[in-house]
Amino acid sequence: MTDVIATNQTILVVGGGISGMTAALEAAECGKQVVLLEKNPSTGGRVSQLYKYFPKLCFPTCGLEINLRRLKANRNIRLLTMAEVEQVTGSPGDFTVTVRIRPRFVTEACTACGDCAKAVTSEFPNEFDYGMSQRKGAYLPHNLAYPSRYVLDARVAGTAEGQAAKAACKVGAIDLDQKEEVITLKAGAIIWATGWKPYDAAKIQPYGYDRFANVITSVEFERMLDPFGPTQGKIRRPSDGATPKNIAFIQCAGSRDRNHLKQCSRICCMATLKQTTYVREQLGDAAQSSVYYIDIRAIDRIDDFHRRVKEDPNVTFVKSKVASITRDKASNDLFLNGVNTEGYHRYSNRHDLVVLAVGMEPSVPAGTIPAQVRANPHGFIELDPATGIFGAGVSSEALDVNRAVQNATAAALRAIQVVNRVAGAEG
């Protein structure tokens, strides 16, 4: 049974991505008690699946390592993984939160030696690679996964393979009898940092994501660059594994669109500009990138990154919302059809790989977040100190990493204000 000490001076942080980790760490480093919940088996969230950050082109795992070190060193934080909030009742300074914890079937005794994975043969689509690769039924989600403990997939736990994994574990860390648990926690304030998910590209029917192998999303493209990812770091066409020569990036795929997400997701322009540098770095002059855009939103001092990319003769910008994509069956190449609004020229351009810069959708739909929270109809949480529940990061607005962290730091203070009032009231 998971045992957690929490009081009405505890800050509960929901979500262990970069925003939630930041909020938890910043509050804990002010001396506050924090319980951090993550629904996945490990922390790190969406950014741990990225190859590089714009505009510095540095690696997200670098900051993740620092945050993990802070987390390991801080005794004020209790981390619960595979845990999701079921219900929130009460009021600021006195919340009761019901949390559902899925079984991992691997206890804290795990040393991450990997013996269980060797004993298991079944494979499943790898969530970390958006299903572009397979992983074992006993697995460490990724190289920097924390807690550094394996996970036994629930689909093998009850099988002979589960028994084999248990037999292989020399430390006795596999507990096949683990059951789903529901626990209740007290909390004085709640930080809701549940982040985002990529908009379901299949819903943008004219782009054929569900029909054409060589139409992929920006987050999938990102995974291709990871040397430990589905293509071992190589930019490849899914249809035939060939190296693409003429890549199209479609901006606002599902964003700024009444039929899909109304908002501008803010990050996608910079993400695409960044991805054109991947193409340049890996394929040099052997590949062209074309960016189809409405406005390039390279906001504030990172605009110079935009200028640098524009200087690359292999990157072309087309001001156009692409109307449709059709496929050449023989080659699996794609034709992008639309009108270039600069001069109103109709085009039908051939590309061998299309990357949809998909928008950010709140991970947790508006209807399922605690009723006390004030969310706008787009599903993002607005600030309302009276609720004692504070959005942090992308749960509050479409933000880039830097702004999400900044926002999460602010959320930590708002939560501290509530628990400090409780502490004051309790003397």
Add this chain to the structure above:
Amino acid sequence: MAEIKVGAYICKGCGLGERLNIAALEGTAKKAGKANVVRSHDFLCSQDGVALIQADINQEGVNRVMIAGCSRRAKTEAFNFDGVSISRANLREGVIWIRPDTADAKETTQDMAQDYVAMSCAEVRRMTPPTANDKAQLNRQVLVVGGGISGMTAALEIARAGYKATLVEKSAALGGWAGKLYRRVADRYPYADPQSNGVAELAAAIQAEPGITVRLNTLVARTDGAPGRFVVALASESGETVEETFGAIVQASGFNRYDLANLPEMGGGALPDVIDQAGLEALAVAANGGAIKRPSDGKEVTSVAFVQCAGQRSEKPGHLPYCSGFCCTTSIKQAMYFKDRNPDVDTVILYTDLRTPGVAGEDFYRSGQRKGVTFTKGVVSGVSQQGRGPVVAFHDEILNEDVNLDVDLVVLATGQVANAGVNIDIPPQADGQPAAGQPVSILNLGYRQGPDLPQLKHGFADSHFICFPYETRRTGIYTAGPVRRPMDIAQAQEDATGAALKAIQALENAGLGRAAHPRSGDLSFPSFRREGCTQCKRCTVECPFGAIDEDEQRYPQFNEARCRRCGTCMGACPVRVISFENYSVETVGQQVKAVEMPDEFSDKPRTRILVLACENDAYPALDMAGQNRIEYSPFVRIIPVRCLGSVNTIWITDALNSGYDGILLMGCQKGDNYQCHFVKGSEMAHYRMSKIGDTLKGMNLEVERVTTYEVAITDIQRIPALLNDYAATIEKIGLNPLKDF
């Protein structure tokens, strides 16, 4: 002080017992490591194993714990003992996982493991559990510099958390630029209409808050000290100066208006009816809901053009190379001033990229479209006066034609110019005064490294780190709002709230003597042996955080609460008088010496390569190489260092003298896009190593024997390859000729 008692604990789990000769490792710990207690255990990280160690601490008086097993990055929850120093010999990720399990490899693998055990014993013996600085002070008062909306917000948020704030404003009133706005952009759903600027409400809240002291007409005349004990002289207009102490500082000094005279081709500064956005706010305030009238003749404005990116996003001299981010929504808001009162007024926004991000931006943009604001993608070539009004000449990018647009009024959307004080990267004059043309200082820091915060780019005093926007190079001082990065009000208020947290955290840390990010919680601080110091000033100059001043006798004066514990000073010191309780020239130096050098009569391979690896990036990458069972040379001996900046050249020369054949330094990327967590550490190391060539020549050694690489945490495959290549290079140039002396 209690007698040093080293307990060495060797784990047999995770295959260590099968792959290594544990008894021999125990012998190493006893003999070479001089451990007082030596034990091995099947699974040291199990409850039973941990209890074994704890029992020795409690009953045997063990106060230095050496754990040989997995990496120091693993099982940290289990190996978490209070009041003792801990070292970890990385036999799993660093030895058995990177070596093949073959008979051939057995001996070299065992040698590696034995060396690591000896090294970790040597290290832990020289470590002392850090005790907090006795100068630590808790001061719950925060100084907020700047009474605009960022500063007001910061002060209020600080007070609401139960701390005290002093809000200092140079002018006679709070509110800053926001206070001059007629309305601000909507910050609530449905993000449709301009709303009250909110300054009066904020001012009232500040007045009602007993935790806030407001000082108007006041400047910061001098700032000395460190977090927990900043001593600040506040000078009022009347000439009176008061001195107060603060725990931390938020600098919300905002931005300055861009000078329209820099845009003569746009009519800036020359044509009366060409104004900037601030000018339009003034007209709207004057109109107070009535018709907005143009400056030249007071005519009611019936047509207005907004020119976006005026003097921005441009490399031309006098222009701003960046996008200010707020101006697109501001122009939409200002167009609404006209449209909301009279839909017949023509409002045209001329833009190249309309930048209205997020939910808030895009909803507000759509609201502008609904209200009939015209958006035209066009590049403006000039504004001239023809007849009684201005004419805007632009190329319509959509219709691909040149257009001359007659309007009553032109609003140039100019950018924010950071008000960050003196650029300390420009060398001061001989008398110590800032160079000509430098703005006046905001903080007047009495620091050795200059009076204001370092600026990152384009004059903004921002963090360089994407993951850590509040990283500051002056501990305990945090910028917020447009002094940090161009931004709108909503972002500035968020930013101010975040900066308020960091200020509170800094003063709490200072109160306990704890380090700030990235070595959060570290209680050690540099100690300095004054009698050995030659006053060379390298430590004061090279500290990336400006933590070290000079006293009256020109000795370094360490300000512990400003220190980030990177050890760059320790690396800089030519006479090695700077050390930390848990990290010193000795803790590393003794590890270097603890490696066994097979002599000329040995039948073992004799190559030994010392690797000093940054613990933040290179070392985790090496661990992950192990995790993925990527093999590398058995001749390397890897020592993690806090930062490459902490590498003292004595380690290099000692290593060469004691027979290492090569030394590799692995640190983070340096330069403009540096990834060094301590800003300059990697760069300093490269610089210092570039100078070591002469030393090598003096020793008659090849330059390749000391090599520095920039690596990243993702170089999980590259680093092993680098190690192997380097081992091959050493093979080629041969063994260190000093080996057997």
